[in-house]
Amino acid sequence: MSVKKHIPNFITLLNLASGLIALIYAFDTNWLMAFFWVCLGIFFDFWDGFFARALKVSSPIGLQLDSLADMVTSGVVPGLAIFQMLAGIVDMQEEFNLEGGNFYLGLLPYAGFLITLGSAYRLAKFNVDTRQTDSFIGLPTPANSLLIMSLPVIQANSDGTGFVFEMLSSPYVLVGISLVSAFLLNSGIPLFSLKLKYFNWETNKVQVIFLVLSVLLMFTLQYAAIPLIIILYILLSVLTRNIWHKA
Template identity: 30%
Template sequence: MIRRDPGSGRMPLLQLLPNVVTILGLSAGLTSIRFAFDDNLAFAAGLLIFAALIDLLDGLLARRLDAASPMGAELDSLSDFVCFGVAPALLIYRFGLSELYGLGWLAALFLAICCCLRLARFNVMSKDPEIDVKGHFVGVPAPAGAMLALMPAFLLLSGIWDTRDLPMLVAAWAVFVGVLMIARFRTISLKTMRIDRDNAVYVLLGAGVVVGLMLTRLWLFCVLSGVIYLSLLAWGVLQHRRQRKEG
């Protein structure tokens, strides 16, 4: 819970920092929608990447500052729905699905609703003491789902492929990502993976390459990250099933 100054009854300003950061991420998501409808795909997508990074930061700050609160949890969930449900759906519709009219809008709606259902299920599971969520997660988390949903935009921005040429494929991809978010498959969390000391040097070199790509070829980095994430996701599902059989 958030601690208050016992002498004044006021809340320390530092304890409000995680909520301020969450609101910053929410502002980025809302602004992304504005730039999407101004036909500025690069800035709109960049703001959603920024919102995803902010989502990692606010939770870390809440734990470090011992500033977790019910209000902060609800605010974070509402912000996640806007940033990783509504904004990506509208962005993809604007740049890849608008030519399909009603069908494209249904695909965008499906993506946003699946994100909402994923967040609602996570909130219920995290509050149920009988459900063990450590070491694995059910379905794809909302921020990761949003980044996967933006793959058509990343492919376009990186110059690899103009995905607007095949809007039906973009619609199918949006539906596929939505299914990944609400599906009840279990996969081990990347947080539980351990790195051997013998491989630490290679991991550091890989991290250097990743940072270099992110700074110089951001959109290519996003495409490669999506491909790697899907590969790790499939591997994690297989590992979780193997662990259950052995256990």
């Protein structure tokens, strides 16, 4: 039995293991460690496909296993993160003691799992959609997970004041983010892939421009750059489709 055919699946399982560890830290609201393990899981998610193609051992099992691992790392973990953030807000708002108010307020944190439901639906669609071999339709779950997981890290690293802290402390904003996230995951927006198949400028110019701008933003803004990077990713994808391809 060839060992090499198991290498991509082993890397995929490392993605799943990273997601499980991230879950533990998310339950403890240790956001920096949860973010680190999600990033590590996404790193493994990138390389399992690379080795499957390089070793010519791609398989239907690998495709399904990849989505199952992504469901944890990029579906359950970000949903839990928003749940925990909203639960923290609800716990702090003890002044809402009107009759029936606490019951409805207690349901609010579960809105975070709209992200998990949206991720599950997107991953199921991706597995049967033959149009998404070289690009994506809708926001990929790893990109969405990075966006969501950056929010509690940004909040935790703020000084407890300011516009960003107040915004991320608003239940309305967090519920809105959950709704927008579920929409973007399953939208019809075409987005370019970051996987480089050919090493030349003409084929990869969008990816290179995006990576350079992303690095500059990370050096300048650190964790706060991640939401901007995801927005940049969407905008560049739209510009690429509507302007550059028509030129």
